[in-house]
Amino acid sequence: MRVEKKTYNLPEGLSQFQTIARSFRSSRHPIISISENMERFSGTYSAALPGNLKFILTQDPGLINYVLRENHSNYQKSPLTSVRGRRLFGNGLLFSNGDYWLRQRRMVQPSFHHKKLQALYEIIVKTIEEFLHSVPEAGQVDVYPLMHQLAFNIVVRSLFDIELSVSQMSDLNSVFNELQKFYMSDINLPVRRLLYPITREDRVHYRKSAKLRSVIQGIIRERRSDPKEYNDLLHLLLNARYEDTGQPMNEDQIIDEALILLFAGHETTATTLSWLLYQVASQKIVQEKISVSVQQTNIFDSIKNVYLQAVINESMRLQPAAWITDRIALEDDSFGEVAFPKNTIIMPFFYGVHRNKDYWNNPNAFIPERFIDEQGKIKKHPSFFPFGAGPRMCIGNNFAIAEISMFLHAFFEQFRVLPTGQVPEMKALLTLRPDKVILGIEKLNQAY
Numbered sequence: 281m282r283v284e285k286k287t288y289n290l291p292e293g294l295s296q297f298q299t300i301a302r303s304f305r306s307s308r309h310p311i312i313s314i315s316e317n318m319e320r321f322s323g324t325y326s327a328a329l330p331g332n333l334k335f336i337l338t339q340d341p342g343l344i345n346y347v348l349r350e351n352h353s354n355y356q357k358s359p360l361t362s363v364r365g366r367r368l369f370g371n372g373l374l375f376s377n378g379d380y381w382l383r384q385r386r387m388v389q390p391s392f393h394h395k396k397l398q399a400l401y402e403i404i405v406k407t408i409e410e411f412l413h414s415v416p417e418a419g420q421v422d423v424y425p426l427m428h429q430l431a432f433n434i435v436v437r438s439l440f441d442i443e444l445s446v447s448q449m450s451d452l453n454s455v456f457n458e459l460q461k462f463y464m465s466d467i468n469l470p471v472r473r474l475l476y477p478i479t480r481e482d483r484v485h486y487r488k489s490a491k492l493r494s495v496i497q498g499i500i501r502e503r504r505s506d507p508k509e510y511n512d513l514l515h516l517l518l519n520a521r522y523e524d525t526g527q528p529m530n531e532d533q534i535i536d537e538a539l540i541l542l543f544a545g546h547e548t549t550a551t552t553l554s555w556l557l558y559q560v561a562s563q564k565i566v567q568e569k570i571s572v573s574v575q576q577t578n579i580f581d582s583i584k585n586v587y588l589q590a591v592i593n594e595s596m597r598l599q600p601a602a603w604i605t606d607r608i609a610l611e612d613d614s615f616g617e618v619a620f621p622k623n624t625i626i627m628p629f630f631y632g633v634h635r636n637k638d639y640w641n642n643p644n645a646f647i648p649e650r651f652i653d654e655q656g657k658i659k660k661h662p663s664f665f666p667f668g669a670g671p672r673m674c675i676g677n678n679f680a681i682a683e684i685s686m687f688l689h690a691f692f693e694q695f696r697v698l699p700t701g702q703v704p705e706m707k708a709l710l711t712l713r714p715d716k717v718i719l720g721i722e723k724l725n726q727a728y
C-alpha cells in the first residue's frame with residue numbers, strides 16, 4: 281500500500297543552509313536579523329535546522345494569540361530553552377509542562393492575587409526607600425546595575441521577609457548571575473555544548489545550582505521551626521494546598537517554585553526599569569507629567585496612576601523585557617494559510633509586534649498617551665504582549681507593575697534623570713537587557 285506523504289504549507293523562509301550561514305550574525309544581533317527577515321517575509325517566516333527541526337518565527341498577533349491562547353493545549357514550552365533551564369533552576373512554573381505545570385500553576389496562582397500582594401507592598405516600599413538612600417544625589421551613573429540590585433532585593437525580600445546580611449545577599453545575587461550567564465550562553469550558542477566534556481562548564485554550574493538550592497532549603501527549614509507569623513511569599517507557598525489532595529507541596533517543589541520566582545522576577549523588572557529611565561531621560565515633557573502625577577497620588581495607589589501606567593506600557597512596548605518566547609506543537613496544526621507538522625517550534629517575536637506599523641501609529645516614537653482612552657482610562661491593545669498571553673501569561677505581572685509603579689513614584693518625587701547622549705546597546709539575551717544606561721541624575725531639591 282502506498283502511504284501518501286503529508287504536505288505542509290509552511291510560510292516562506294530560510295533553508296537549512298541559509299539558517300546555518302546566518303546563525304553567527306543572528307546570535308550576535310538577533311533583533312536586527314529577525315527584524316530584517318520579518319520585513320522580507322511579511323511578518324511570519326520559517327527556518328530549518330539539521331535534525332528536521334522546523335521553526336516558525338512570527339510577529340502576527342493573530343498567530344501569536346492562536347498559539348498562546350486559543351489553542352494553547354496543543355503547545356508546550358520547547359525543549360530548546362526548558363531542558364537546560366530545568367537542570368539549572370529546577371522544575372518550577374517557567375520550565376515545567378503539561379499536567380504537572382497546570383497543577384503547580386493552580387497551586388501558586390492564589391499567592392499572586394491582588395489582595396495577597398497588598399500584604400507585600402510594605403516590604404516593597406521599605407526596600408525602595410532604603411535603596412533610594414544609596415542613589416547618588418548628582419552625577420552620571422550606569423542605572424542598570426542599580427536597577428538590578430533593587431529588583432533583586434525586592435523579589436528576595438518579598439519571598440523571604442528575613443534580614444539577610446549584605447554579604448549573603450550579594451552571594452545569592454552573584455550565584456544567580458553566574459547561572460543566568462551560563463544558561464544564556466548555552467541557549468544562544470548551543471554549539472558550545474560540544475566543548476562541555478572538556479571545559480566541564482555544565483558540571484561547574486550544576487554544582488552552583490545545588491548550592492543555591494541548599495541555601496533556599498536552609499531558609500525553608502528555619503522557617504518551619506519559627507513560630508513567628510510571616511507575611512511573605514514563602515509563607516503563602518508553605519501554606520498552599522492542592523485542590524485534589526489537600527496536601528502541601530513537598531520541600532523540593534517549594535524550592536523549585538521559589539527559585540523560579542527569583543529567576544523570573546528580577547532580571548525582567550530590572551531591564552524594564554532601566555529602559556524606562558533611559559526613555560524618560562530624553563523626554564522632558566513626559567518627565568514633568570510624571571512628576572505632577574506622582575504628587576497627586578499616594579505611593580500605595582501608584583498602580584492607579586493612569587499617566588504612570590501609560591508610561592510603563594509605552595516603555596514595555598518599545599523595549600519588551602521578554603522580547604521573544606517559544607512553544608512546540610504537540611500535534612500537526614494550522615493557522616490560516618499556514619499548516620505545520622507536530623514538533624514545529626513557534627517563536628512569537630513580541631519586539632516585532634510592538635513596533636509593527638500595521639498595528640501602531642508612529643511605532644518607534646515614545647507616546648504614552650496612545651495607552652489612554654477618551655475617558656482617561658488605560659486602553660487595552662490587542663497587539664501588546666509585555667507579559668505574554670493565555671494560561672501561561674506571567675504570573676508575576678501584577679507584582680511587577682506594583683513594584684515598578686511604586687519605585688517610579690518614589691524616585692520621581694525626589695530625582696530627575698537627564699540624557700547623556702549615550703545610547704545603550706540592546707543585548708537580546710533571555711531578556712532585552714540594555715548594556716550600560718549612563719544617565720545624569722539630580723536630586724530635585726538640589727536642581728531647583
Ligand code: HEM
Nearest residue numbers: 374544545548549552601602605667668672674675676680
Ligand atoms: C516587567 C517585569 C516582567 C516581565 C516583562 C515578565 C514577562 C513574562 C512573560 C512574557 C512571561 C510568559 C513567557 C511565555 O509565555 O513563554 C512570563 C512568565 C513568568 N513570569 Fe514574568 N515577567 C515579569 C516579572 C515577573 C515577576 C516579578 C515574577 C515573579 C515574582 C515573574 C514570574 C514569572 C513566572 C513564574 C512565569 C512562568 C509562568 C508560567 O509559565 O506559568 N515575572 N513573564
